Amino acid sequence: MVVPSGQDSERxxxxxxxxxxxxxxxxxxxxxxxxxxxxxxxxxxxxxxxxLADLHLDIRQYLTLAFISxxxxxxxxxxxxxxxxxxxxxxxxxxxxxxxxxxxxxTVPWDRRAKALLITxxxxxxxxxxxxxxxxxxxxxxxxxxxxxRNALKSLLHRILPLS
Amino acid sequence: MVVPSGQDSERxxxxxxxxxxxxxxxxxxxxxxxxxxxxxxxxxxxxxxxxLADLHLDIRQYLTLAFISxxxxxxxxxxxxxxxxxxxxxxxxxxxxxxxxxxxxxTVPWDRRAKALLITxxxxxxxxxxxxxxxxxxxxxxxxxxxxxRNALKSLLHRILPLS
DNA sequence: TATTGTTATACTCTATAACTATA
DNA sequence: TATAGTTATAGAGTATAACAATA
Numbered sequence: 001m002v003v004p005s006g007q008d009s010e011r012x013x014x015x016x017x018x019x020x021x022x023x024x025x026x027x028x029x030x031x032x033x034x035x036x037x038x039x040x041x042x043x044x045x046x047x048x049x050x051x052l053a054d055l056h057l058d059i060r061q062y063l064t065l066a067f068i069s070x071x072x073x074x075x076x077x078x079x080x081x082x083x084x085x086x087x088x089x090x091x092x093x094x095x096x097x098x099x100x101x102x103x104x105x106x107t108v109p110w111d112r113r114a115k116a117l118l119i120t121x122x123x124x125x126x127x128x129x130x131x132x133x134x135x136x137x138x139x140x141x142x143x144x145x146x147x148x149x150r151n152a153l154k155s156l157l158h159r160i161l162p163l164s
Numbered sequence: 165m166v167v168p169s170g171q172d173s174e175r176x177x178x179x180x181x182x183x184x185x186x187x188x189x190x191x192x193x194x195x196x197x198x199x200x201x202x203x204x205x206x207x208x209x210x211x212x213x214x215x216l217a218d219l220h221l222d223i224r225q226y227l228t229l230a231f232i233s234x235x236x237x238x239x240x241x242x243x244x245x246x247x248x249x250x251x252x253x254x255x256x257x258x259x260x261x262x263x264x265x266x267x268x269x270x271t272v273p274w275d276r277r278a279k280a281l282l283i284t285x286x287x288x289x290x291x292x293x294x295x296x297x298x299x300x301x302x303x304x305x306x307x308x309x310x311x312x313x314r315n316a317l318k319s320l321l322h323r324i325l326p327l328s
Numbered sequence: 329t330a331t332t333g334t335t336a337t338a339c340t341c342t343a344t345a346a347c348t349a350t351a
Numbered sequence: 352t353a354t355a356g357t358t359a360t361a362g363a364g365t366a367t368a369a370c371a372a373t374a
């Protein structure tokens with residue numbers, strides 16, 4: 001079943017089992033911006049997951065707190081767009097945060113269909129704690145860069161942000 | 165149920181419904197490297213999904229072809245590590261590619277448990293077609309940058325790649 | 329009529345456990 | 352005893368449809 005079929009039977013294995021991590025570097029994959037983004041994001045995500053678990057937060061909950069942590073009061077619909085979530089997922093997400101007293105969902109007076117998300121003092125406190133840890137992870141993930149290069153990277157990324 | 169409870173009742177809505185896309189910029193979210201990576205990756209992914217659909221490929225299938233497109237012959241286990249997939253997922257992934265004659269899974273002579281992945285001529289042809297489209301998407305996603313800045317971004321990202 | 333939020337549920341994707349073959 | 356791959360399936364996550372309230 002694995003035997004090469006006809007036209008391929010004369011092809012020989014070159015280096016099966018070559019260290020894949022090195023291989024990813026000099027294969028076409030290594031050239032792809034998308035692959036680089038994905039790899040970095042994956043490592044980031046894993047570290048964040050671990051760090052936030054101590055605070056009983058998942059990544060989305062953290063991002064939600066971050067988004068409402070400076071006086072913005074998005075509706076659930078707004079949050080869905082920003083985090084690319086289905087509105088029904090936002091119900092679960094925000095209710096879980098409300099259950100922990102980290103935010104409040106307040107009906108918007110001039111559009112009683114919508115619910116605005118407001119952070120609570122507890123939410124602010126927990127967010128700041130979490131943000132400090134995430135900042136450390138950000139530094140760890142970019143440890144190979146100088147402060148100057150790290151800023152350059154952030155600046156370049158912000159210039160290509162979809163919604164800027 | 166949405167009514168703020170006690171301590172929060174005197175807090176007022178500031179700007180509920182503020183355009184969320186702008187809000188993400190000057191909220192703490194905008195400062196987070198992780199958020200920027202996620203947003204860019206999301207847009208990238210959406211464009212890739214559309215473009216690859218015409219070639220009857222999904223993103224993982226494309227990345228797999230990319231990885232084996234230069235003579236490397238990773239095993240399924242290697243591919244699982246690189247794409248952060250479960251070995252059982254790699255079975256489905258590689259079998260689907262084999263069914264389309266885009267790669268061959270060959271038992272490794274000196275370790276008959278393992279299967280090495282080799283690209284076929286059809287696989288190479290389709291990959292090149294796909295890669296051309298992805299290159300266009302890469303340009304579109306980084307359209308805000310000069311060629312020089314685009315290269316700088318790639319270089320910075322490669323320096324912080326987890327496995328370099 | 330359209331939109332926001334909600335619920336229930338179908339669907340898809342991922343991870344797990346058990347197994348075969350090989351080392 | 353450990354590892355690569357496979358299969359079936361449980362579990363988690365996502366998307367869909369139908370609905371209520373409001374615009």
